[in-house]
Amino acid sequence: MSEKKVIVVFGATGAQGGSVARALLKDPAFAVRAVTRDTTKPAAVELAGLGAQLVKVDLASQAEVEAALKGVYGTFLVTNFWEHFDKSKEVQQGKMVADLAKKLGLKHVVYSGLENVNRITGGKLTVLHFDGKGEVEEYFRTISVPMTSVRLPFYFENFISFFKPTKTGPDTYSVGLPMGDVPMDGMSVADLGPVVLSILKSREEFVGKDIGLSADRLTVVQYSEVMTRCLGKTFTDGKIPVEVYEKLDFSGAKEMANMFRFYHMNPDRDLALTRRLNPQVQSLEQWLKKNADAFKDL
Template sequence: LVDKTSVVLVGFWAQGGSVARSILENKHFALRVLTRDVTRKNALEFQDLGAEVVRCDLDDAASVEEALKGAHGAFVVTNFWDHLSKEKEVCQVGAEGKLVADAAKRLGLKHVVYSGLENVDRLSGGKLKVLHFDGKGEVEEYFWSIGVPMTSIRLAAYFENFLTVWKPVKSSDGYYTLALPMGDVPMDGLSVADVGAIVSSIFASPEEFVGKAVGLSSEALTVQQYADVLSRTLGKDIRDAKITPEAYAKLGFPGAEELANMFRFYQMKPDRDIKLTHRLNPQIRSFSQFISENQGAFKDM
């Protein structure tokens, strides 16, 4: 592969933790983790595992440049839900702010793996806006436009969402419902914990993946099939609520309309390559395996 040069982890959140663990385990690269707070619990955990932890503010160009110096590559992930601002997400990495992307270009990083998504606004001709997709899509385009050797990974829906915001809800008739507005269209999914091994495989094969967008998915199931897996594993009667995107958008929680548009886009079947995903991580879990391992999250049902 390559000599023991650094991969820089830009952004923590769920994906970052999985990627960090995989890079530290396979030992092909040294790992440098960027964080605003070097005393935070997961930063200290990665330091104990052998990572170099560096204080960095993604809103400060000088801080970003210093943190990326001498690195072979970087894994970059941002979190729209941290601030609900497409503009802020874009500015931290590319486009207006140009921070991470321009620094990667100036410093000559050999390979950036960016956690991106489609620019739905552009793909739909302005008919459908999914802000947490659109901003990442703009950043993808900017990385490539300035010539950074970059691979974009486009993840499917997280299985982890079924443990929290998509957890089945008990109906007045005694059974449980799964309220995802997908109709009968299969929805791709994967566990975010399995992303790290995929990213490590991509870093190990730059000649195959630089300049490409890679859609990732463990499997694609209909909402009723997801419900059937949950029913079998948990011993509960769980059914598709058959909610429409229009009804979902009116549920009233922060981001409801944004997520309704995301499901409308999912119904258009964006490109996710299940076969390639399994090649990149042969141990990737199915939804059934994931739920079996996480039954404790449903003990209050």
């Protein structure tokens, strides 16, 4: 048998990297070098039990990143703007990995990217956690690294965390997404892994491509209707205008409002291609039924 292709998975104990690592570990063609800052955390220990090689790496250390990338076939790279709220830091991290991928001759990088909204809109709209990833996408291409960008939509998991519906009465809840009547793409982040696996197995088709992912495209009213049908509670569209949303009292309100403004522009997300890359990708309804317990204590 030929040797397995070693893939370095950044953020391996997080939502995106964990999904990718687990999908790759199920395929005999690949071996996983799982990058984490803490090799003792439960998620890391679990991956080691599944066969991953754990490597302690801080993205702030070029030497540690280079050591992790030496001698491998490729990598899955995800960076986390929300860890530091610093676009320049996220860009620096992404460009460093791009430079090392070039230097070390990696055959394929799958990057968790997003659009450079500021460039697309001619400076009219700034979405920092998009724009930095967009700059990194462009840099990979500029220095001719074989890269595929996967652009995730709104996570279904957001409904049980940052975008949890607001209680308005006994078993009644408001979904506070400032989308009006414009459909918004969504997907479970847990379904990313098989997508990345398919891309790595079809290198020639996907190198150089930006792939917008989506499992469902629904209006807020439709999201609410599906949630009502699946969860035994009543959900309604909160009908919050984006102009009101951006003035809400939480850190990042303006950033999130601008993200939704970009979503109003219908960014390119491909439902059919997503399903081809992961035939088991979950619709919102399927995901809600599987995760209903997470909504019991809303």
